[in-house]
Amino acid sequence: MSQSKQALREEQIKEAEEMLFTGPQKMGLAKGLFYGKFVEGWCMPYPKLSADMQARLDAATPAIADFIANELDPAEIDRGEDIPPRIIKRLGELGILGMTADEKDGGRGFNQQAYCKVLEMLGEACSSTTVFVNAHHSIGVRALLLYGTPEQQQKYLPEMMVGDKIGAFALTEPEAGSDAGGVQTTADPTDDGKGYVLNGQKWYITNGALAGCLTVMAQTPVEGSDKRKVTAFIVTPDMPGFEVIEGRMGKMGIKGTATCWMKFTDMYVPKENILGEIGRGLQLALTVLNYGRTTFGASCTGASKACLKLVTDHLNTRRQFKQTLGEFEMPQAKVADIAASTYAMEAMTTLIASMIDRGLEDYMLETAMLKVWSTEELWTSINDTLQLHGGQGFFTDHTRKMLADPAHREPNPVERMFRDARLNQIGEGANEVLLSFVTCVGMKNRGDQMQGIVEGSLGSKIMNALGFAKSRAQALTAVDVPVKHPALKAYASDLGKAISRFDRALVSQMIKYKEDVLDAQLVHERLAWVSMEMFAYACALSRLDSELADANAPADVDLSEFNPAADYFFQRSKRRQEENLAGLGDNDDAARLKAGRAVLGIG
Numbered sequence: 001m002s003q004s005k006q007a008l009r010e011e012q013i014k015e016a017e018e019m020l021f022t023g024p025q026k027m028g029l030a031k032g033l034f035y036g037k038f039v040e041g042w043c044m045p046y047p048k049l050s051a052d053m054q055a056r057l058d059a060a061t062p063a064i065a066d067f068i069a070n071e072l073d074p075a076e077i078d079r080g081e082d083i084p085p086r087i088i089k090r091l092g093e094l095g096i097l098g099m100t101a102d103e104k105d106g107g108r109g110f111n112q113q114a115y116c117k118v119l120e121m122l123g124e125a126c127s128s129t130t131v132f133v134n135a136h137h138s139i140g141v142r143a144l145l146l147y148g149t150p151e152q153q154q155k156y157l158p159e160m161m162v163g164d165k166i167g168a169f170a171l172t173e174p175e176a177g178s179d180a181g182g183v184q185t186t187a188d189p190t191d192d193g194k195g196y197v198l199n200g201q202k203w204y205i206t207n208g209a210l211a212g213c214l215t216v217m218a219q220t221p222v223e224g225s226d227k228r229k230v231t232a233f234i235v236t237p238d239m240p241g242f243e244v245i246e247g248r249m250g251k252m253g254i255k256g257t258a259t260c261w262m263k264f265t266d267m268y269v270p271k272e273n274i275l276g277e278i279g280r281g282l283q284l285a286l287t288v289l290n291y292g293r294t295t296f297g298a299s300c301t302g303a304s305k306a307c308l309k310l311v312t313d314h315l316n317t318r319r320q321f322k323q324t325l326g327e328f329e330m331p332q333a334k335v336a337d338i339a340a341s342t343y344a345m346e347a348m349t350t351l352i353a354s355m356i357d358r359g360l361e362d363y364m365l366e367t368a369m370l371k372v373w374s375t376e377e378l379w380t381s382i383n384d385t386l387q388l389h390g391g392q393g394f395f396t397d398h399t400r401k402m403l404a405d406p407a408h409r410e411p412n413p414v415e416r417m418f419r420d421a422r423l424n425q426i427g428e429g430a431n432e433v434l435l436s437f438v439t440c441v442g443m444k445n446r447g448d449q450m451q452g453i454v455e456g457s458l459g460s461k462i463m464n465a466l467g468f469a470k471s472r473a474q475a476l477t478a479v480d481v482p483v484k485h486p487a488l489k490a491y492a493s494d495l496g497k498a499i500s501r502f503d504r505a506l507v508s509q510m511i512k513y514k515e516d517v518l519d520a521q522l523v524h525e526r527l528a529w530v531s532m533e534m535f536a537y538a539c540a541l542s543r544l545d546s547e548l549a550d551a552n553a554p555a556d557v558d559l560s561e562f563n564p565a566a567d568y569f570f571q572r573s574k575r576r577q578e579e580n581l582a583g584l585g586d587n588d589d590a591a592r593l594k595a596g597r598a599v600l601g602i603g
Helices: 003-020 029-033 051-070 074-080 085-093 112-125 127-147 150-162 281-317 329-357 364-389 397-403 414-425 431-442 444-454 458-474 486-518 521-550 564-583 589-600
Strands: 166-170 186-189 195-206 211-221 228-235 242-246 259-270
Touching: 029 364, 029 431, 029 521, 051 112, 074 127, 074 414, 085 127, 085 150, 112 127, 112 281, 112 329, 127 150, 127 166, 127 195, 127 211, 127 228, 127 281, 127 414, 150 211, 166 195, 166 281, 186 228, 195 211, 195 228, 211 281, 228 259, 228 281, 281 329, 281 364, 281 414, 329 364, 329 521, 329 564, 364 414, 364 431, 364 521, 431 444, 431 521, 444 486, 486 521, 486 564, 521 564, 521 589
Parallel strands: 166 211, 186 211
Antiparallel strands: 186 195, 195 259, 211 228, 242 259
16 A cells, blocks of 8 residues: 555544544444344334324324325426425424424424424425425524524524524535535634634535525634634524525426525624534534434335335236236335335334434434435335336326326326435435445444454453454354244344344454455445345334234234235345345455446556
8 A cells, every 4th residue: 555545544534533433432223233232222122102292293293294285286396496485384384394493492392203204294295395394404403403502592493493594504515525524614713703704615505595594514723733623603694705606506306495506705703603612513513414314214214105105006007918017026026125115214214213312322323324225225116116107107297297197187206206316315425425434433343342452551452352252252153132022033033143144244354354444345335235234124123023012913923914015124134135245255346346447547
């Protein structure tokens, strides 16, 4: 390895550790998988809303459902490339724009689980509206709720709760997207110490041109050093120097959202508008994005349920070759995949939302896994939904209206949903980046333990070596995964064996590549997918265990009859895990990368 590359790697590791590992480190469900453990308490028993919260949700649901059915027109929003003011007003009146804020601040006081159920309802109907709400509340308002001072909250929250002011979260720049540490916008203190002067640009900011209150990330100087660290600021568009370059950047999907490109030129921001601590903006951003990724999972779950309804209706009514399409095996297989993915996706979202509600710490791996897994599965589901609809799925709403039989005048939303869904794998962290993130963060515990064997005092080396040897011995036996219902014992055993097998594979790859494992992104990809499948498996297992108990199902219940989609999911997930583990040793990576470098002209 060249000295320049080594220096770059060391700098990247230092920045990543400073950003990601300075907070509380807990052995949660996802990190436990990378340590060969099953952390039961994070996913079992399956969470349920309290009686009071369930009552609140039940009381709010009918009005929201009526609004979605009778007032929200996704096709109109898509064609007009705008969410009408009347819709934003109704979102405020229904409390959707302030769902998780305290009632004293004008919110509804919902916890994360209940809020996710509302986002799921919206996600089933209109992606543009869901993204608008997510940008406003899940990350915009959320930053104020988590880090705002009482004065800041009192000043901004009341109007944001009802939609009189829209929130936005401004992180992405021309040179900083998934690389959040690459923020170029600067904020320099004024000579009198009363504020900061911001200069820079932000783009791809959802709600940016509509927002009355924005959380903006900018680099501030570190006292006594020539370095800078990111700090979060509350910015309002009335500040001199705030400029909207383009208020509605053209997009292929979610066209109803206003995606903005903005610029700050010598824009003065008073120090009272610092959100959180100076120099802790990246940690703030990561925390807020954890919440956003959870509601991302909820909206994907809603869209996946919409796919399931659309294909079920179509396959049961559309006839070809004197049979309904649903009577053919290939359509049946695609429907099974959509149903299995939807079941696990909902379980993952519910469990992660409950982690937030329970006050658990350090669930960034879980939210990253949810974001990647749910968005990739939804993309496959929507692609299959379009394919199963054939030509009807390919044409736009307007064309279908003209071509439709009088008995079927309702437009089919598949084409719009297809365009809308493509953002999901890009927004709030590109999936490729998050795949490496999952593996690198997950294997840090193992790396620290292995490093401790060769560094430090003799005593620490011995203790680390003993700990490592013990973990290697444990990896030879299946991990215990406790379930209550006897019918799930075999699936629980399969998960326990998978965790041990994954542990062995992880350590093997770390030994094989040594420090170069940090650059082995195709290894990261496979390990991440195995870990995400195991995580999804654990969540679905917890959910089905709860459902069997609620149904008082007998010990010998046939799972393929009780819940065929869940039963299939476990078998599919096991196969996916095995395929990715096999790919660690049997692959064409070298030839693939050589071909890619040759095309790119990289030596």
